[in-house]
Amino acid sequence: MTQAVPAPAAVSAAAGAPALIALDWGTTSMRAYLLGEDGAVLQGRESSAGIMKLPAGGFDEVFDETCGAWLDLALALPVIAAGMVGSAQGWLEAPYIQTPADASALVGGIVKVQAKRGVTVHIVPGVLQPGMLPNVMRGEETQIFGALAGDASLESGAQGALIGLPGTHAKWAFVSGGRIERFYTFMTGETFSALRDHTILGRTMRATEHPESEAFVRGVDTAKDAGHAGMLATIFSTRTLGLTGQLAPEQQADYLSGLLIGHELRGLNEVLAREQANLAGKTLRLIGNDALCERYRVALARFGCNDAKTVALATERGLFRIAAQAGLVKSAARAG
Amino acid sequence: MTQAVPAPAAVSAAAGAPALIALDWGTTSMRAYLLGEDGAVLQGRESSAGIMKLPAGGFDEVFDETCGAWLDLALALPVIAAGMVGSAQGWLEAPYIQTPADASALVGGIVKVQAKRGVTVHIVPGVLQPGMLPNVMRGEETQIFGALAGDASLESGAQGALIGLPGTHAKWAFVSGGRIERFYTFMTGETFSALRDHTILGRTMRATEHPESEAFVRGVDTAKDAGHAGMLATIFSTRTLGLTGQLAPEQQADYLSGLLIGHELRGLNEVLAREQANLAGKTLRLIGNDALCERYRVALARFGCNDAKTVALATERGLFRIAAQAGLVKSAARAG
Numbered sequence: 001m002t003q004a005v006p007a008p009a010a011v012s013a014a015a016g017a018p019a020l021i022a023l024d025w026g027t028t029s030m031r032a033y034l035l036g037e038d039g040a041v042l043q044g045r046e047s048s049a050g051i052m053k054l055p056a057g058g059f060d061e062v063f064d065e066t067c068g069a070w071l072d073l074a075l076a077l078p079v080i081a082a083g084m085v086g087s088a089q090g091w092l093e094a095p096y097i098q099t100p101a102d103a104s105a106l107v108g109g110i111v112k113v114q115a116k117r118g119v120t121v122h123i124v125p126g127v128l129q130p131g132m133l134p135n136v137m138r139g140e141e142t143q144i145f146g147a148l149a150g151d152a153s154l155e156s157g158a159q160g161a162l163i164g165l166p167g168t169h170a171k172w173a174f175v176s177g178g179r180i181e182r183f184y185t186f187m188t189g190e191t192f193s194a195l196r197d198h199t200i201l202g203r204t205m206r207a208t209e210h211p212e213s214e215a216f217v218r219g220v221d222t223a224k225d226a227g228h229a230g231m232l233a234t235i236f237s238t239r240t241l242g243l244t245g246q247l248a249p250e251q252q253a254d255y256l257s258g259l260l261i262g263h264e265l266r267g268l269n270e271v272l273a274r275e276q277a278n279l280a281g282k283t284l285r286l287i288g289n290d291a292l293c294e295r296y297r298v299a300l301a302r303f304g305c306n307d308a309k310t311v312a313l314a315t316e317r318g319l320f321r322i323a324a325q326a327g328l329v330k331s332a333a334r335a336g
Numbered sequence: 337m338t339q340a341v342p343a344p345a346a347v348s349a350a351a352g353a354p355a356l357i358a359l360d361w362g363t364t365s366m367r368a369y370l371l372g373e374d375g376a377v378l379q380g381r382e383s384s385a386g387i388m389k390l391p392a393g394g395f396d397e398v399f400d401e402t403c404g405a406w407l408d409l410a411l412a413l414p415v416i417a418a419g420m421v422g423s424a425q426g427w428l429e430a431p432y433i434q435t436p437a438d439a440s441a442l443v444g445g446i447v448k449v450q451a452k453r454g455v456t457v458h459i460v461p462g463v464l465q466p467g468m469l470p471n472v473m474r475g476e477e478t479q480i481f482g483a484l485a486g487d488a489s490l491e492s493g494a495q496g497a498l499i500g501l502p503g504t505h506a507k508w509a510f511v512s513g514g515r516i517e518r519f520y521t522f523m524t525g526e527t528f529s530a531l532r533d534h535t536i537l538g539r540t541m542r543a544t545e546h547p548e549s550e551a552f553v554r555g556v557d558t559a560k561d562a563g564h565a566g567m568l569a570t571i572f573s574t575r576t577l578g579l580t581g582q583l584a585p586e587q588q589a590d591y592l593s594g595l596l597i598g599h600e601l602r603g604l605n606e607v608l609a610r611e612q613a614n615l616a617g618k619t620l621r622l623i624g625n626d627a628l629c630e631r632y633r634v635a636l637a638r639f640g641c642n643d644a645k646t647v648a649l650a651t652e653r654g655l656f657r658i659a660a661q662a663g664l665v666k667s668a669a670r671a672g
Contacts (some may be wrong), residue, residue, distance in 0.1 A: 003469075061452060110498070130580065132556070132558070132573075133564060133569070133570065133573045133576070134573065134576035134579070134580045134582070135572070135576060136576055136579060168534075169572065172565075184569050185569060185572045185576075186563045186565070186566075186568040186569050186572070187535065187537075187568050187569075187571055187572050188568050190536065191531070191535070191536045191568060191571075193534075194530040194531060194534040194535050195527070195530060197531050197534065198529075198530040198533065198534045199523065199526045199527070200526065201523075222468070222469070226606075226610070227610075228469060228603070228607075229508075229520045229522070229603035229604055229606065230522075230567070230599055230600070230602060230603025230604075230606065231566070231567050231599070231603075231609045232522040232523050232524050232527060232596065232599055232600050232603060233469070233520050233521060233522050233523075233569070233600075233603055234469065235523055235527075236471070236505065236521045236522070236523050237468075237469045237470065240469070240470035240471060240472055241470060243470070244464070244466065244470045246470070254466075254553075260568065263566055263567070263568055264566070264568050266566060267564070267565035267566025267567075267569055268565055268566075270562075270565065270566065271564075271565045274563075287379070298566060314538070317386060
């Protein structure tokens with residue numbers, strides 16, 4: 001269930017003494033990091049025991065299995081955790097803090113749970129944006145503060161910056177002055193899977209090994225251009241372009257993916273338009289796995305946005321930064 | 337598999353001699369009607385043998401089972417059929433005719449298949465709208481011409497009329513001068529099912545016996561109002577309104593349904609806006625089952641449209657009208 005993950009070569013050289021155990025504990029998986037005094041990753045371990053897939057021994061068993069060896073070596077290491085581990089179904093609920101949220105508000109919302117082996121685990125709260133269309137995040141707030149750490153350009157600029165976290169439930173956060181001002185959730189990844197696997201659209205698709213980049217871009221452009229009747233209408237073209245010989249079965253999944261990501265960015269652009277702004281004029285960062293961020297970079301370029309960089313190690317940096325701000329690590333050196 | 341359906345009392349009194357066997361043969365079911373000289377329904381039979389659920393004997397077996405008794409009584413009855421029975425997976429493929437399409441174009445596209453018992457079955461073609469976002473229909477074209485039959489007001493008016501056919505794949509057709517000018521397909525029903533049954537949104541829903549009308553309207557209004565980031569974002573509020581105690585588990589399915597229907601109508605309204613028109617100013621008709629049409633009427637009212645009438649017997653009337661125009665029935669009396 002647990003396996004060691006090699007520490008990234010680039011940072012492990014910077015080593016230093018172990019200073020913090022940092023956990024990214026989500027619904028379907030858990031990642032544990034042993035961080036040095038300067039925030040560098042010394043070792044990493046990964047477990048499939050997300051909070052919905054716990055073994056009989058629960059949170060304690062997973063914690064022992066992933067972090068026991070580290071704690072045996074250095075019993076006094078502080079422990080910080082973020083993600084669904086702080087939800088109502090988690091180890092201990094860390095009630096949401098509300099937007100606008102800065103790092104010290106996150107620190108103020110930390111809850112502590114005593115692990116069986118005596119160690120205190122500090123759980124970072126999620127963020128809630130109240131209102132008519134409420135939004136919630138758990139884990140992404142930590143990644144966002146990781147992205148802000150050591151990137152001064154993100155905090156400057158009159159309009160602030162936009163940080164995108166593509167995935168099952170993609171998030172786009174508006175940050176400025178070191179705060180998460182507000183954010184949106186797009187069910188892009190999960191809707192894609194549901195449409196592909198459980199509607200007529202999947203029936204004419206054929207799997208392929210290589211990405212169909214042209215079809216992906218075509219989907220993005222179709223969603224972006226105004227001449228359609230909205231997403232419920234455009235998605236049907238995945239089928240009808242196939243029926244009329246304009247889209248091969250191998251291209252249909254990437255076309256649909258492009259459509260949905262295009263509709264996501266179009267929706268975001270409409271929010272910006274109401275504020276006399278647009279994607280092309282914003283400072284953007286992406287957090288996520290490289291392949292998915294690359295898809296978003298391609299899609300963003302269709303919206304005139306060509307400088308969306310992917311932030312590396314956002315989770316590890318975020319956990320270290322919050323731990324430092326909470327006084328859990330002696331050195332408050334930035335994980336830049 | 338086959339069961340008799342009582343003829344609607346209101347029209348069976350108008351009887352007359354049997355003149356036509358009319359089949360509405362879709363993917364998951366088949367309905368057969370015995371129509372009189374004036375188009376009135378004399379008898380009806382229903383089978384679960386849609387084209388994807390055929391018995392070993394195929395189309396002939398289903399045809400014999402549903403219509404054999406009628407043919408035994410009056411061997412010379414002409415037979416007309418519409419729907420997926422004319423698709424590539426059907427009894428015989430009736431290639432699509434293209435928009436703009438009038439009734440005589442439909443008649444010109446009829447293909448004939450010889451049933452084993454010697455009778456000729458006339459299959460009405462579907463309609464294709466070519467282009468960058470192609471659209472196809474099979475069966476709905478017949479219902480639309482049924483709606484036009486005997487309703488002069490639909491064909492008048494400078495802007496023509498809009499006919500909506502809610503369902504798994506909802507259609508909205510622009511008709512004028514007795515033609516289907518163009519149409520849109522919205523995957524509203526199928527997307528709703530996929531989101532409810534195969535995403536996180538369904539997990540917090542609780543089934544209820546009575547419709548949650550208030551939650552439905554709230555969903556429609558949310559989708560209609562401009563202040564959001566598009567459908568991929570609004571649907572997530574089904575969950576977050578629940579998390580924040582603003583939407584009970586029993587209300588979440590109807591809220592999501594309202595959201596999707598609202599996004600459908602918003603998309604349609606945006607098409608109209610590009611033509612300096614809007615839903616509130618259009619002549620509208622709905623074709624479909626009463627409960628679903630009633631939901632759409634409620635939703636349309638939120639868009640300022642209060643006179644969307646449901647057309648009764650559109651399928652039967654459409655089949656009779658096309659048969660009459662094809663010379664299959666001697667009396668070309670309108671099924672008004």
